[in-house]
Amino acid sequence: MPPDPYAWIDQTLQAIHRADWYRSVQAVSGSPGSVVTLEGQKLLNFASNDYLGLAGDERLIQAAIAATQVYGTGSTGSRLLSGHRELHHRLEQAIADLKQTAAALVFSSGYLANLGTISALVGARDLIVADQYNHASLKSGAALSGATVMNYPHSDLTLLRQQLQQHRSHHRRCLMLTDSVFSMDGDLCRLPDLLAIAESFDAMLLIDEAHATGVLGERGSGGVEHFGCTGRPLIQIGTLSKALGSLGGYVAGTAPLIDLLRNRAPTWIYTTGLSPADTAAALAAVQIVTQEPQRRQRLWQNVQILQQMLQNVLEHFAPPTWKLLPSESPILCLQVEDAATVLSLGRQLRQWGVWAAAVRPPTVPTSRLRFTVMATHTPDQLQQVAIALQKLALGACHP
Numbered sequence: 178m179p180p181d182p183y184a185w186i187d188q189t190l191q192a193i194h195r196a197d198w199y200r201s202v203q204a205v206s207g208s209p210g211s212v213v214t215l216e217g218q219k220l221l222n223f224a225s226n227d228y229l230g231l232a233g234d235e236r237l238i239q240a241a242i243a244a245t246q247v248y249g250t251g252s253t254g255s256r257l258l259s260g261h262r263e264l265h266h267r268l269e270q271a272i273a274d275l276k277q278t279a280a281a282l283v284f285s286s287g288y289l290a291n292l293g294t295i296s297a298l299v300g301a302r303d304l305i306v307a308d309q310y311n312h313a314s315l316k317s318g319a320a321l322s323g324a325t326v327m328n329y330p331h332s333d334l335t336l337l338r339q340q341l342q343q344h345r346s347h348h349r350r351c352l353m354l355t356d357s358v359f360s361m362d363g364d365l366c367r368l369p370d371l372l373a374i375a376e377s378f379d380a381m382l383l384i385d386e387a388h389a390t391g392v393l394g395e396r397g398s399g400g401v402e403h404f405g406c407t408g409r410p411l412i413q414i415g416t417l418s419k420a421l422g423s424l425g426g427y428v429a430g431t432a433p434l435i436d437l438l439r440n441r442a443p444t445w446i447y448t449t450g451l452s453p454a455d456t457a458a459a460l461a462a463v464q465i466v467t468q469e470p471q472r473r474q475r476l477w478q479n480v481q482i483l484q485q486m487l488q489n490v491l492e493h494f495a496p497p498t499w500k501l502l503p504s505e506s507p508i509l510c511l512q513v514e515d516a517a518t519v520l521s522l523g524r525q526l527r528q529w530g531v532w533a534a535a536v537r538p539p540t541v542p543t544s545r546l547r548f549t550v551m552a553t554h555t556p557d558q559l560q561q562v563a564i565a566l567q568k569l570a571l572g573a574c575h576p
C-alpha cells in the first residue's frame with residue numbers, strides 16, 4: 178500500500194480527543210440576547226461578547242435592512258476598486274470621533290485588522306515585543322510580519338524593559354503589542370506605563386481594544402479613554418463584532434497612519450469591502466454607544482453583582498483549587514483544575530440553564546469557566562446564575 182499523506186489528520190484528531198482539547202460548534206437559534214436557545218435548550222447567556230445587548234437591537238436590525246435595500250447585499254469589490262461606499266466613510270468618521278483620533282479605517286474583521294496593520298508597520302529588520310497573553314490575531318500578525326518577535330510574561334513590564342534594553346538598538350523599528358482587556362482573563366493592560374516605555378525606547382504601541390470599545394471609558398471609547406490616554410501616540414485596533422453587535426474590525430489613529438494602511442495593509446487592500454448591512458449596523462451601534470451611557474452603567478452594575486456572587490461561592494462552597502482570576506472587565510473567569518473538570522462543569526451548568534464558555538488549553542494555559550456579562554442581564558437572571566454556581570460548587574466538593 179502506498180503511504181497515505183493524509184493519515185496524520187486522523188492521528189492528530191485522536192490526540193486532540195485524548196487531551197480533552199477537542200472542540201466543535203453548537204448552533205444557537207433565534208435572536209441573540211441574554212437568553213438564547215442552544216440546540217433546543219433555553220439558556221441564560223453568559224457566553225457572548227454582546228456586552229451592551231446590541232446584536233439583537235431593533236435599531237441595528239433596521240439599519241442593516243435599510244442599507245441592504247439601498248446598497249444591496251455585498252460591496253462587490255475591494256475598497257480601492259469598486260467596493261467603497263459613502264457608508265464606509267461615515268462609519269470610519271464615527272469611529273474616529275468615538276476614539277478622538279484624526280482618522281479610522283474599517284476592515285472585514287478585527288482579526289484581519291491586526292494581521293494587516295502589524296504586517297504593514299514592521300518587517301524583517303524590526304522588533305516586536307508583545308504580552309504573552311495577547312489575542313491570537315496579534316500573534317498571527319506578528320508572525321506574518323517577519324519581524325523578530327519577543328513575548329514577555331503577562332503584564333511583566335520589568336522583563337519588557339529588559340528585553341528592550343538588550344535588543345531595541347539592534348533593530349530599525351520597534352512595535353509593542355498589547356490587548357487592552359485580556360480576552361481570556363478579563364484584566365487590563367497597564368497602558369500609561371506601556372506608553373512611557375514606548376516613548377523611552379522609541380517604539381510604536383498598538384493596543385487591541387476589542388473587548389474595551391463600548392465597554393470602558395465614560396464615553397465608551399475604550400481602555401485608552403479609561404486610562405486618560407486619549408490623544409497619546411497610539412495605534413488603536415478593535416472589532417465591530419463585540420459591544421458593537423455587528424461584524425468587522427477597525428484601526429484608529431493619525432491621518433498618515435491610516436493613509437499608509439490604505440496603501441500597505443494587504444488584508445484591507447486585497448479583500449472585499451465590509452458589507453453594507455454590517456457597516457450600517459456598526460454605525461448605528463457607535464451612535465448608541467455615545468448616546469446611551471446608561472447601557473454601560475447597567476453593564477458595570479451587573480459585572481459587580483456577578484463578581485460578588487462568584488466571590489461568595491468561592492468563599493463558602495467551592496473546592497480550594499478553584500480561583501477567580503483578577504478582572505476589571507465584564508469577563509469573569511473561574512479557574513478550575515483541568516480540561517476534563519471544566520468540560521464537566523460547563524455541561525452541568527447547562528443542565529441548570531446557564532451557558533458559560535468552558536475554555537481550555539491550548540487557547541489558555543489553565544482551564545476556566547469564562548462568564549461574560551451583558552447590560553441586558555436582569556437581576557432575576559443573575560440570581561439564577563448564583564443558585565446554579567452554588568449547586569456546581571457543592572457538587573464539586575461532595576461528588
Ligand SMILES: Cc1ncc(COP(=O)(O)O)c(C=O)c1O
Pocket residue numbers: 286287288289291312314356360385387388415416417418424425426
Ligand atoms: C482581543 C481580540 N482581538 C481581536 C479579535 C478578533 O476580532 P474579530 O472577531 O472581529 O475578528 C478578538 C475576538 O475574537 C479579540 O478577542
